[in-house]
Amino acid sequence: MPQDNQMTPAYSALSQWSGPLGLPDFSKFSDADFNAAFDIALEKDWADVEAVLQNPDAPTIENTLKALQLSGRDLSHIAAIFWMRAGAHTNEDIQALEREVAPRMSRHHSRIMMNEALFARLDALYQSRTKLGLDTETLRVLEKSWKGFVRNGAKLNAQDKARLADINEKLAGLGAGFGQNVLKDEASxxxxxxxxxxxxxxxxxxxxxxxxxxxxxxxxxxxxxTLSRAIVxxxxxxxxxxxxxxxxxxxxxxxGENGGATDNRTLVTEIVALRDEKAKLLGYANFAAFKLDDTMAKTPDAVMDLLMPVWDKAKQRASEEQADLEKLITGEGLNHPVAGWDWRYYAEKLRAERFAFDEGDLKPYLQLNKIIEAAFDVATRLFGLTFKEHQGIQTWHPDVRVWEVFNADGSRRGLFLGDYFARQSKRSGAWMSALQSSHRLDGGQPPIIYNVMNFAKPPKGEVALLSLDDAHTLFHEFGHALHGLLSDVTWPAISGTAVSRDFVELPSQLYEHWLTERPVLEKFATHYKTGETIPQDLIDKVLKAATFNAGFNTVEFTSSALVDMAFHTSDKPVTDPLVFEAEVLKKLDMPEAIIMRHRTPHFLHVFSGDGYSAGYYSYMWSEVLDADAFAAFEESGDVFNADLAEKLKTHIYAAGGSKDPEELYKTFRGRMPSPQAMIEKRGL
Known part of the structure; x- marks a missing residue:
């Protein structure tokens, strides 16, 4: 193992963060330093694991579970910076290294998770878990860790372990390539x-x-x-x-389907086949069954039971909407059908006609800085957090902003960073991630959370304005950020957003509800030129139009979720993903004038990694929860009800993965919801 005195200044800067406020010092390393840093950090991580393996004492929580949880700190720091760069500010050098590092990290992970002696130590603890007198959180971490090893092949024979490790390594490389291809198509x-x-x-x-x-x-x-969503x-x-x-x-x-080097069709075919093989190696009928085994939904059937009734209602509503749009087209003396490139245009005209306002009326009141302030203000009113911006701190890009976050008693909570504008070096979409997750183990560490958006950047000196959809996106991602910032757990493995995929969207989607509450709009929706508060009649129109175009929006989303499930439950090989997509949509009777929100060749949620694979449905699953959760505040007569906010903070935002998500939700709300509240919220 490399000795500390062999570490370069760049390695120390990447791994031992000594910059302002506890951030990395971005001035002390360059892209060229990542490769060597990974070499050292991977070796050090394995040395940490070997220290556990070579411990002659019987396994204990302290010498096995805790030691593993605290291993690889250098690697975690270096990887956090690198993956942030790969998504938010990449270049050809970073992309080349990403294609190498992704499979290498997978190989390293397999080496640990498939180690027989290591699993034996963990298994000994797991088998005697009821006799160890563990607190609830530690017991859950032990159970999740044991299951994680099993799901990563710890119980397979040597031949199957080797094959699974090979599959995981190939999938990591294919996922990195998929994401890079989409970015190149968008940027070019x-x-x-x-x-x-x-x-x-x-x-x-x-x-x-x-x-x-x-x-x-x-x-x-x-x-x-451009193909930035904020412009197109x-x-x-x-x-x-x-x-x-x-x-x-x-x-x-x-x-992702333009032919040549960036075409993703072959990659999708390989990814789907390898995922299916992986699931079967681990004893599951298909990849969806494997992924859902560790979620609230549990089975593909449960997912379909949620999606199909919504699909039928959405399709009916979209048909009615299309008929209304056709009348507008005819009224203009035109006779063309509603094509995909017509829907948004005529829907906006219909909204203006029906509700006497359009997005153009609203946008001048939605200043980026004011919406950021609004998101912070809601966090202050609900959870007591306050935010102090620090200027002049070097990060990964000059556009990135840094805030220190404080608790209600004035103590320091952590850091929040916001990277809001689209650029060619950034992948599309919006996301939350952590440079550092919070935990209390062995002295603990504070959270360093960031949000990445792709809003259109205004010319220098002008104000950045958002659409209502943009503003919802900002609140959504800040809801995820709060899940990370408020996390109050001992163990790293269950910190913040380390929860089941169909629960993780609850804190983010729930937070969106406060954006359009009157007290928030009245305070923060001010005209960028005049400073005038948004007129009450415009607020009324916005709220009245909240479910306008609901059929279109729901068809866009639900078709994507259904195609995702179809790919990962298919009992036949997928030889041509676009033919497969078309066949699934034909069976669903997909409206011709609408396409999936994320078509297969650029479906980053599902194919640039397996985070949301067989899991895109989770936004809707969580929407059932968020509609019901916000109804609790509405029923109280105060959307900032202090008692409910405290329960929400304790049992949802701060709890991380410390308990089963169903138990957490029931503790907050008293019961589980039905999908009806979500269907009503969508206007279906």
Missing amino acids: WALFITDEAELAGLPEQLRAAMKAAAEERGREDAWAV EPFLTFSSVRHLREKAYEAWAKR
């Missing part, structure tokens, strides 16, 4: 508009964002439609130039 495509007449219908703020995007790409003479969706919503909408829509829909 732009529709440059040089004729101002072709900007017809576009709001001033969108034109400014397109101008900034073009300038970033070296075209000061143009406006650019509003373009499809407002552009009155149909042939340009069609170009943008087709490019958006075809990410």
Whole structure:
């Protein structure tokens, strides 16, 4: 093992974080330092494991479970920085190393999880767990750790272990490649508009964002439609130039299937086959059964029991919506059907007609800085947290902002970082992650949590404005951040968002509800030019229109979840993923004018790693919970009810994975909900 005096300054900076406020010092390492740092950290992690293996004493919680939980601290730090960079600010060097590191980390993980002697020590504790006098949290960590080893092949024979390790290594490499291909397709495509007449219908703020995007790409003479959702969706919503909408829509829909080096179809075929083989090696009927075994849903049948009734209602509503849009088209003297590139455009016209407002009326009141303040203010009112921004701290990109977070008593809670603007070096979407998760073991550590968004960056000196959907995204991801920041557990393995996949979206989706509460909008929705508070009649219209276009939105989502489940329950090999996708959608009678929110070749949730594979349904599963949870506040007559907020903090946001999620929810609410509240909330 390398000695400490052999560690380079760059390795120390990557692994021993000595920057401001406990952050890494980003000035003391470069991209070129990651490879050597991983070499050392992987070796040190294995040395930590060997120390457990070579302990001559009988296994105890202290010398086995705790020792494993605290192992590999250097590796955790280096990997946290690296994976953040790979998603939020990548380049060719980082991507090349990602393709190498992902399988290498998988191989290292398999080496640990399949070690017979190590599993024997853990198994001895597990088999005697009822006699050890363990507290509830420690018992749960022991059980989860034991099950984790089993699910990673600890009980397989030597030949099957070798095959499973090979599968996991290949899947890690394929997932990294899948994500990089989508990013390249997104970053390399732009529709440059040089004729101002072709900007017809576009709001001033969108034109400014397109101008900034073009300038970033070296075209000061143009406006650019990019495949950042913050630009392409509003373009499809407002552009009155149909042939340009069609170009943008087709490019958006075809990410990952354009032929050549970035085409993901072959990768999907390989991923699905390897996942199926992995599940069967571990004794499961299919990959969905394997993934769902450790969730609230438990089985594919339970997932389908949730999705199919919603699908039927959504499809019926979408059919009614389409008929309304066709009337608008006919009323303009046109006779074309509603195509995919028409839906958002005519739906926005219909909303303006039906509710006397459109997104363009609302956006001037949704300033990014004010919505950030709103998210913080809700956290203060519910949980007593306060936030202090620190300027001038170097992070991974100049756009990143840093806040210190404090408890109600003034004590320091941790750090929150926000990276809000789209750029070519960032993958699409929005997410929360941790540079460092909180726990109390062996002195503990505070949380360092970050959110990444892809909002359109305004020209220098101008105000960043959000759509209502953007604002919901910010609240959603900050809900995840609070799950990490408020975590109050002893063991790292159950900190924050380390919960079952179909429970993890509850804190984030629940938090979205407060965005559109009147006290929040009245305080923070102010006009970026005049400072005027959003008019009450506009708030009323926004709330009244909350379920507008519900059929379209639900079909987009549910079709993605159903195709995900189909891939991972299929009893036949998937030879062509696009043919398979089309066959599944045909059986579902998918409306022709709507596509999946995430089509297969760019379905990052499912194929750039297995985090949401056979798990995209979890947003809706959690939505059943969040609709019911917020109803508790509404029923109390106070959406900031202090007693309920304390219960919410204790049993949902702070509890991490310390108990079974069903038990946590019942402790908060007193019962489990039915899907009806969610169906009503969606307006179905």
